[in-house]
Amino acid sequence: MEAQKIIKYLDKKFSPKLAANWDNSGVQIYQKQLPNLLEPINKVLVCLDLNQKVVDYAVEHHFELIITRHPLVFSSLVVENKQKKSIFAKLKTNNILVFSIHTNYDASPNQNLLKIVGEKLPILKNRRFGQDNEGYYLRLKQAVKLPDFIKALQAIFPNSSMQMNLIADGQGFVEEFYLIPGAGGSALTSLKLTNTLLVTGEAKWNELVSADDFNNGVILLGHYMEEYFVGDLVSLLTNAFERELIVEGFDIKNQLINVEGRK
Known part of the structure; x- marks a missing residue:
């Protein structure tokens, strides 16, 4: 299958028009020569971020396309190349295309965040908010005790690094949140x-x-909370191109560990 067919499908699901102005979603340009979107793609690897482990795995197992949540190149190639020279070289040598779906994923109605939250915390009402429609205001069908709310978040976003401020800790029940x-x-x-x-x-x-000044509770889960993206994209591509593509997810793991109780 040609790369451009996969990209056309993803652009329809997560329109580039929804991306923030500062974002660099889409085909990642990491070399002077533009990628050939007519190249055949048989294997796709999906990950949250592209690091050395992901690239090495893709090379070893012959993946031709890597789809990431966060763009490989945010600023100019000249600046980024100093930090990612080895990654760029491996991608170029092995003819691996990289495609990122970032803020246009957040703003799209086709991403699965509402679904996975609703499975653990039944939602009564929801609406988008934020300059780029990146967030949700959610009102639950029934208020839940804070400990139960925390357990639900841990189930929705497993292996997250959860912290909260004192105001959030003082809430007895949660009925609505951003x-x-x-x-x-x-x-x-x-x-x-x-x-x-x-x-x-x-x-x-x-x-x-x-947040403290304005009595706002804050619960932080860490950036790894976005790992749900990987399973969502693997499912979408597998269902859309079941007989044409092999699609696999790569877990880069949470880059932070809980040190509480360690000796």
Whole structure:
């Protein structure tokens, strides 16, 4: 199957028009010569981020296309090449195409975040929010105790690195909350949130300080919370091209470990 057929399918599901202006979703240009989208693709590897382990696995097992959540190249190739020279070289030598689906995935109605949350926390109402529609406001069908809410989050986002601020810890029940994948702490100030609960991956210290000033609870799961992307893309591509592609996910693992209780 030609690469452009796969990309056309993914662009229909996760339109590039939904991507944020600062984002670099799509075909990743990591060499001067533009990639040939007419190249045949038989094996696709899906991952959260592209690192040396992913590339080595792709080379060893003969994958022609890698789909990532986070772009391989965010700024200019000249700058990034200094840090990722080895990765670029291996991709070029082995003729591996890289395609990223980032903020256009978050903003698309075809991603599965609502589904996996709703399986553990039944949702009454939801609406999009954020400059790029990257987040959800969610109201639950029934308020749940905070310990049960935390258990549900741990089941939805397994192996996440959970932390919370004191205000979140003081909540007895949770009936509504804001959910933003990745680094969504800026929503606390950009949306002027007050007296609410935000669940996201990461937040800066000044954003947490601001949360305290405006009585906002914050639960941080770490950026690895976005690992659900991998299973979603593997399922979509397998169902769409069952007889034409071999699709596999690669887990880069949570890059942070819990040190509590270690000696």
